[in-house]
Amino acid sequence: MRFTADELALAKQVDLCRVAEHLGYTVKRIGNYHTLKEMDSIRIYNRSHWCRFSRRYDKGENGGSQIDFLRVFAGLDVKEAVFWLLDFAGYRREESVRDIQNLAPAREREETKKPFVLPEFAGSNAYLYRYLEHERGIARPVIDFFVRKGILYEAKNYHNIVFVGTDRDGVPKFASMRGVFDKNGKGFKCDVAGNDKRYGFHFHYRDSKEVFVFEAAIDLMSYITMFPEDRASMVALGMLADAPLETFLAEHPETEKIVFCLDNDGPGRKAAEALWRKYGDKGYLVDIFTPPEPYKDFNQWNVEMKKAKEQEKTRETARVM
DSSP, X not given: OOOOHHHHHHHTTSOHHHHHHHTTOOEEEETTEEEETTEXXXXXXXXXXXXXXXXXXXXXXXXXXXXHHHHHHSOOOHHHHHHHHHHXXXXXXXXXXXXXXXXXXXXXXXXXXXXXXXXXXXXXXXXXXXXXXXXXXXXXXXXXXXXXXXXXXXBTTTTOEEEEEEOTTSOEEEEEEEOSSOBTTBSOEEEOTXXXXXXXXXXXXXXXXXXXEESSHHHHHHHHHHOTTOOOEEEXXXXXXXXXXXXHHHHOTTOOEEEEXXXXXXXXXXXXXXXXXXXXXXXXXXXXXXXXXXXXXXXXXXXXXXXXXHHXXXXXXXXXX
């Protein structure tokens, strides 16, 4: 079995820092490179290749591409690693060595054995509101909506924001956390142990037959902030793999149209095109809506639009005075 040049190129465009985070590592930026809190001998350069400054490991285990990272730290062979990366980017091939969904990284396979327990509620969502509203530009009514639904809250430990994914009956199946004390979006992020990654943060809008698909929950909330009149269901994948979307469609077979609202970067655009083809072939009406240049994602677009509105308001006030 051989991969095409385009498939290999797509696999090597996947953000290696995001791959490491998905495997459970804590990525930290130091100067012009990234490292891992759990292994500070690791250096990740340009978010695409890595090396390890240690003589304790065999040749071939001290650096390379995203493929080598999965081979060394997830126990996958080369073909499995390429399939894993393509899946992470939202791309699927008809033929497969084995079901790609079974190619969970070694750390993740261990994690699924743990019971899924939601983090304890802090008793207040004060830090959550301050972070989402003032640093991420999310409209307060949007935050209120998800808090009332019980799928967004502040955790007791460290005041992390918890995004909950439920099944059709409202039973929590998935949860991810992100910190509220980061700078420029570079902060703590992780999934809660025991997750079922077939689910994601989402909501079903009444009898809607349309679903908008985002990479991150905050992008989803940003979209609603900017376009509050839209009435459609929404799903956040949490990455670029489409398992949460497949689950949503299985639970809501009335869905007819899918709009892919992924990031406006290389991996995001390629994933959107691949998913557009995949679900178009399945008979769905499909569309792609990405943030305009120069914005990378919907949250960046939302934050800049909010700043522009505030500046215009300030100018109007000054003209009146």
